[in-house]
Amino acid sequence: MHEIAATLTQQLGPDKVATDPVLVREYSQDRAPDRPEAPALAVVFAGSAEDVQTTVRACAAAGVRVVPRGAGSGLSGGAHAVKDSVIISLERMNRILDVRAEDEVAVVEPGVVNADLNAAAAEHGLMYAPDPASFTFATIGGNIGTNAGGLRCAKYGVTRDSVLALDVVLADGELVRLGHATFKGVAGYDLVALLVGSEGTLGIVVGATVRLRHLPVKVVTIAAFFPDLPSAAAGVLAVGRARVQPAIMELMDRASIEDADALNGTAFASRGSALLLVQTDGFGADAEAAVVREVLREAGGALADESSLRAGSSDAERFVLIRRNNRGSGAEDRLRVGEDVAVPRSLLVDYAAELERIAAEYRVGMKLVAHAGDGNLHPTFWAEPQPGEEEAAVADLDRALDDSVRVALAMGGTITGEHGIGSFKLRWLGWEQSERVRELQRGIKDVFDPHGVLNPGKAI
């Protein structure tokens, strides 16, 4: 047992420190395609803010690094172990401390699962808006670490827009409170927004006050099949031009529909080569849905039987669930990589065409789903090499990924819409941000963590 593991076991008790190699290896990585630098030295299962403080202090004193972890559902390596590190799992800190329905806020520990918070909020007619595909197991703390998005962002915002205050353990173990419990507040710099999406590199979130939104009184689901991707993308723009703001507007290409069919036993691919899935919600849901149906029909969409898409009906739910699960649940690897770029919405069609060109050029597979309402695309690239040709295939896949990122940036886009940089996307960060902008971020990192204790080498 490494010395730090012994120290932590002594300070926290044996039930909070794990060194079993199998468990440690499992906790040393998230779902990113790349692999961690090295397995961690130990995993701490923190039960309280004090446990986190104790761990951070002990690690800082011993020159050991600390990597915070929620459910490990991240897709960019933000929770990957680094060399000489201890993982702090926040999953046991899973209490919903307060749901203040009149104020429309909740106070939670970081290990609360997104879906559990939503279930608790629903009892009061409220919801927690950010809904990453992993919401059934991802934690609020992890969502905060990556500034997680999801399907409902275009209407309800991303994680940052729902976080009001944070309790944070700093790199020297001190506990501070950032932000305010009110919807509005502009006292000093917005450190909450700075911490959200910082992937545990500036502090470890041990508590959060989040804003809740109204659970919509009504939800209408519309599924429209199109003959091809360009016409579906034109449908996206037509909905925008009609000035309807859907809660969800998801785009799936033919390969994604076929994948979904294989996974779910459906036969959607026989109905079209691109699927646009739209949900309107709230008091105007019906009126908005009527407009959406009209413009999608005009754009050449074939609407799925409306009676089968009544809100809450099994078919409507099934459509949305199929989309939510579309990435599949397995971890990715270097032969199968899901991307997460965003482009200005008007360029969805052009970008999708570029993706097809890139896949053909490098002879790799490609399928596409997109949060079309906000221009956030998740193409998945994969290679299926013959034995002995793996390395060449990986090189081709990497070149395809590089090109897909380069084109997104040339269109005014970003290399990550909602997954974060972690370790996996660091190689592209310099393509998006100038050296001076990166230097400013390193300066901020130094202010918060001068000795590089917290998740070093990630995010920036």
Next chain:
Amino acid sequence: MHEIAATLTQQLGPDKVATDPVLVREYSQDRAPDRPEAPALAVVFAGSAEDVQTTVRACAAAGVRVVPRGAGSGLSGGAHAVKDSVIISLERMNRILDVRAEDEVAVVEPGVVNADLNAAAAEHGLMYAPDPASFTFATIGGNIGTNAGGLRCAKYGVTRDSVLALDVVLADGELVRLGHATFKGVAGYDLVALLVGSEGTLGIVVGATVRLRHLPVKVVTIAAFFPDLPSAAAGVLAVGRARVQPAIMELMDRASIEDADALNGTAFASRGSALLLVQTDGFGADAEAAVVREVLREAGGALADESSLRAGSSDAERFVLIRRNNRGSGAEDRLRVGEDVAVPRSLLVDYAAELERIAAEYRVGMKLVAHAGDGNLHPTFWAEPQPGEEEAAVADLDRALDDSVRVALAMGGTITGEHGIGSFKLRWLGWEQSERVRELQRGIKDVFDPHGVLNPGKAI
């Protein structure tokens, strides 16, 4: 003429540098109740990012400080001159460079007036959501500097939620681009959110890409008079409990209604002692308004004649305009101070009662308006001393302000919901934030501006 003025005149040309004492004095302050440290040495009217870079470089080299300024509509002293400073007015950089309707974004220079951007967006069925009371003359750059709020925040968010990318001149004159042109983006730390609300202390915004929202297809205005403030506040909570999210929900107390009557020749005070002004908008506006009317009636509200409140009717507009102009247009001073606290919404009634107690205790006048939907209150305190008793009155007023802030903090609130800290509220910042949190902010300031060139002594 001070040496820096001569240098800048030589480098920028005489039409961009003003040293006339009357003009300089006018540009050396915003609308805060406190006074600037000292008048500026000169005012630069920048016409381009290059002008800003030139000015910052010249000032940095000469050890002169730089204070950026939009329209000077701020209420906390963020644009007040500091000792040995040059004001950079951005008001001439007032071009709307692009309205990309399909993408629902606009690209603007910082001196664009909020209302002008809204007018340009409206041609495309879009709007720029943040709407501070000063929107007819305040600039987007100034709104970004203070993270301005307004009436529509509870539904549409504050300035930070509408800013996607910024072009920023740093303290050494270098120009950097922060953020992304897409709705979503999580590459690295959220420096845009850090800059928004930083009051020109970290950089000078010379360009912004902002998100636009849909202009609502319909707006319904509801005005309800209540016998007293507690019953109106109960109405606010009842609307929330009915899970309706109004676009606007404004509360005025009796003194504010009387002021409005005097200013506008109306006789609203005869109809009740508290006014709740609600707007619903969008496709669900009518359905939402029906619910709002019902719950407000149940809460004891007397609804103004509905036929006179048709959307767009002069009466409906008049109600909203009266509220928007309620603060009056004069600058404040030490005998008349408008506050800007926020408390959790459920405590509106309790806090309003405390305000009345405090005003009585210190024998000062008090009137109250509130963005009730998000718990952001604007009480105004004033004193009308007899000649010779001014100093005692100021002392009483200050004690009343201090108490009002203390009580808001004790309720879990904040000392500023949307006006910013500037210079005026610095005395309370330590009551809200721990020394360590303030130290982190000073560290960030040092990273961006190690020599204290940019608006030193403000915001943090």
